[in-house]
Amino acid sequence: MGHPVAELLNASKRYGHVQALQDVSLTIDAGEVVAMLGPNGAGKTTSISLMLGIRKPTSGAAQLFGLNPRDLRARSRIGVMLQESGVPGMLTVEEIVDLFCSYYPAPLPVSEAIAMAGLQEKAKTLIKDLSGGQRQRLYLALAVCGNPDVLFLDEPTVGMDIEGRRRFLEEIGELAARGRTVILTTHYLEEADQLARRIIVIDRGRIIADATPAAIKGRVAGKRVTFSSAQPLSENQLAGLPLNSQDIADLRVRLLTNEPETVLRELFRRGVDIHDLEVSGADLEEAFVAMTQHGAVT
Amino acid sequence: MSAVAGRTATAPIVPMLIKQSYAEFIKLFRVPAFSVTSIVLPSMFYAFIGLGQAKQRLAPGLNVTFGEYFLASMALYGVANVMVLGFGISLANERGQKQDLLMQSTPLPAPVFFVAKALSALAIALMSLVVLSLLATFAGGVDLAASQWATLFGRAMLCSIPFIGLGFALGYIASPNSAPAVTNLIYLPTAFASGLFFPLRLLPSFLQHLAPYLPLYRGAQLVWDSVGAPTEGGSVSSDWFYMAAYTVAFFVLALWAYRRDQGRKFN
Numbered sequence: 001m002g003h004p005v006a007e008l009l010n011a012s013k014r015y016g017h018v019q020a021l022q023d024v025s026l027t028i029d030a031g032e033v034v035a036m037l038g039p040n041g042a043g044k045t046t047s048i049s050l051m052l053g054i055r056k057p058t059s060g061a062a063q064l065f066g067l068n069p070r071d072l073r074a075r076s077r078i079g080v081m082l083q084e085s086g087v088p089g090m091l092t093v094e095e096i097v098d099l100f101c102s103y104y105p106a107p108l109p110v111s112e113a114i115a116m117a118g119l120q121e122k123a124k125t126l127i128k129d130l131s132g133g134q135r136q137r138l139y140l141a142l143a144v145c146g147n148p149d150v151l152f153l154d155e156p157t158v159g160m161d162i163e164g165r166r167r168f169l170e171e172i173g174e175l176a177a178r179g180r181t182v183i184l185t186t187h188y189l190e191e192a193d194q195l196a197r198r199i200i201v202i203d204r205g206r207i208i209a210d211a212t213p214a215a216i217k218g219r220v221a222g223k224r225v226t227f228s229s230a231q232p233l234s235e236n237q238l239a240g241l242p243l244n245s246q247d248i249a250d251l252r253v254r255l256l257t258n259e260p261e262t263v264l265r266e267l268f269r270r271g272v273d274i275h276d277l278e279v280s281g282a283d284l285e286e287a288f289v290a291m292t293q294h295g296a297v298t
Numbered sequence: 299m300s301a302v303a304g305r306t307a308t309a310p311i312v313p314m315l316i317k318q319s320y321a322e323f324i325k326l327f328r329v330p331a332f333s334v335t336s337i338v339l340p341s342m343f344y345a346f347i348g349l350g351q352a353k354q355r356l357a358p359g360l361n362v363t364f365g366e367y368f369l370a371s372m373a374l375y376g377v378a379n380v381m382v383l384g385f386g387i388s389l390a391n392e393r394g395q396k397q398d399l400l401m402q403s404t405p406l407p408a409p410v411f412f413v414a415k416a417l418s419a420l421a422i423a424l425m426s427l428v429v430l431s432l433l434a435t436f437a438g439g440v441d442l443a444a445s446q447w448a449t450l451f452g453r454a455m456l457c458s459i460p461f462i463g464l465g466f467a468l469g470y471i472a473s474p475n476s477a478p479a480v481t482n483l484i485y486l487p488t489a490f491a492s493g494l495f496f497p498l499r500l501l502p503s504f505l506q507h508l509a510p511y512l513p514l515y516r517g518a519q520l521v522w523d524s525v526g527a528p529t530e531g532g533s534v535s536s537d538w539f540y541m542a543a544y545t546v547a548f549f550v551l552a553l554w555a556y557r558r559d560q561g562r563k564f565n
Contacts, residue, residue: 052403054399054402054403054564055564055565056564056565072308072405072407073307073308075403075404075405076307076308076309076405080403080404082399082400082403084396084399085396085397085399085400085403086392086395086396086397086399086400087395087397087400088321088325088392088397089395090324090325090328090329091321091324091325095321095324096321098317099317099318099321100404102309102313102314102317102318103309103314103404103405103406104309104405105307105308105309107309142400146405152403
């Protein structure tokens with residue numbers, strides 16, 4: 001613990017006219033498990049790309065282990081799962097893991113890397129014949145085979161089924177427990193909650209929150225309360241309720257609140273005629289909108 | 299930092315190069331569309347065009363048979379074909395599948411990647427030469443001295459080197475969809491225009507004037523010379539000079555195309 005492994009220093013990134021990242025500074029220390037959370041297009045992948053040296057910042061700087069991220073000494077200590085990267089289809093799982101092991105100074109045994117990804121039965125299979133979920137697990141094998149100090153996982157569970165996702169998260173949790181630094185991006189709040197001890201929320205190229213999962217959830221989570229009312233709802237029927245947002249379309253009412261029990265108790269007490277009541281977890285994308293509208297602070 | 303003080307900072311290059319070269323080789327070899335056409339096609343052309351008249355003398359008074367002459371032609375055609383199509387199409391495909399993104403995130407040095415690709419293609423080129431030579435020897439009655447075989451193999455392989463540069467360049471310029479068409483459109487006509495399939499005198503006169511400036515024409519003189527067939531277009535040393543110039547030009551073009559592609563994706 002302690003020394004920084006990945007840093008962004010006032011980093012900005014522009015693609016043509018699109019400002020993907022705006023003056024972002026962050027430091028990730030050895031041993032941390034960090035989730036970068038945000039809606040699509042928020043700048044998560046760009047942040048990771050800068051830290052990995054796959055992209056260069058338009059201004060500011062990125063460092064890995066205090067080195068230029070393109071330095072092979074830095075790259076030799078990390079493992080990476082990238083969204084959308086391709087793999088050669090005409091190699092077998094075993095062949096490519098063996099090949100990738102040769103890139104690193106102190107790799108895991110090939111069979112161990114394959115076992116960690118749960119691909120033992122597919123070791124002799126050509127990559128082109130793997131399913132989407134198996135391919136995703138292969139990316140995990142390639143990321144861990146170099147026995148890296150730091151793992152970068154960009155949307156790692158996309159394309160996995162529920163069972164695959166559960167196993168995968170367990171595996172990552174174990175790696176983290178053994179002292180690896182893990183930096184992952186996701187747009188699933190549960191995933192971030194389950195793995196990370198620190199969540200960085202990115203929206204429109206800026207960090208809008210950087211805190212523990214509990215603190216973030218308190219700010220963005222809440223419950224979505226949806227119901228139909230018999231008569232149109234008047235403004236003062238909702239007055240004074242602990243609501244994060246409210247949306248009334250004809251007789252359909254949608255509320256976002258951190259205290260659904262209080263809100264419902266009060267609505268019943270005020271004699272509101274409620275049908276088709278639903279209480280659900282807040283959708284993260286909606287929560288982000290609410291968060292940015294409410295001017296959440298870093 | 300102290301936790302990793304005991305281990306070297308990066309992996310050793312030689313084992314990496316050996317594994318990478320092997321992987322590149324089996325990647326190419328397992329694609330029948332590439333390996334079969336690369337290894338079999340020159341021999342097939344040899345069987346169709348060369349075998350029927352293999353034992354005839356190339357010209358009255360010459361101690362070279364058509365079989366020997368056409369062996370040299372197809373040897374050059376085959377090795378250059380591997381380089382242009384092998385690199386052009388496979389590199390364009392790999393870019394299309396974003397395999398370059400995966401490689402970019404590993405500590406594999408770019409030069410190791412390129413040398414491994416070149417070595418794997420040279421191995422397949424050598425295989426096409428061996429198959430062709432066996433066919434020419436046993437079906438075409440070609441009987442070269444050991445030194446002639448060595449010169450033919452050596453020159454054919456050396457002449458493939460500029461085409462490695464051309465293949466790289468095309469692989470970074472062409473899109474995955476256009477690569478097969480573009481490489482064939484460039485390679486096949488120049489093979490014809492360089493006299494590899496038909497004597498130049500049968501071609502239109504503007505092509506006869508253009509031919510001496512084509513790299514395959516210069517390579518053809520070198521391989522024909524190695525089996526004792528007459529050459530044209532000046533001395534063998536001027537042919538070497540042209541090949542060297544083409545090597546430099548194609549590799550500069552490849553480097554430019556590579557940097558342009560990297561700049562777009564990884565800047």
